Amino acid sequence: MRAVGLALLAISGSVIAAPVVLPAAVVTVAGYVAVAGGVLSAISQVTVDDTALKQPVMAKEQPVNRPRDGG
Template sequence: MEKRIQDKLASLGKRCKKETPPFFKKLRTAGIVLAAIGTSILAAPIALPALAVTIGGYLILGGSVITAVSQTAVVEADCEE
């Protein structure tokens, strides 16, 4: 069982190191920007309404998920079955 988990982690590592298609590079950049905007909202030195803080948290969550998923996308020819 532990061997299969290690194989999956190694496969994910190899996948992240391969070339990312151009569309997913743009999507990854957009995710990073969203996460940065959310972080700047949460780290603001002034007191913000609860709605703004909630929106900032969702921006961080969405941006980080978009970035992670986009990083693992590879060209179909590079996939190993």
């Protein structure tokens, strides 16, 4: 969802900053879409479960350096 919000922000920012004259309704809708994209990105970032991220990772077997000649 965060990626969708960022995509909405990028698209609406492009529409708002377009070098051509666009109808006022299009620019207004682009402003609302930018706000919606920002809210969507912020909410999806806030709702990340931190406890799942803080759990320790199970110890993995460390690679052993061995000589190439097998000796």
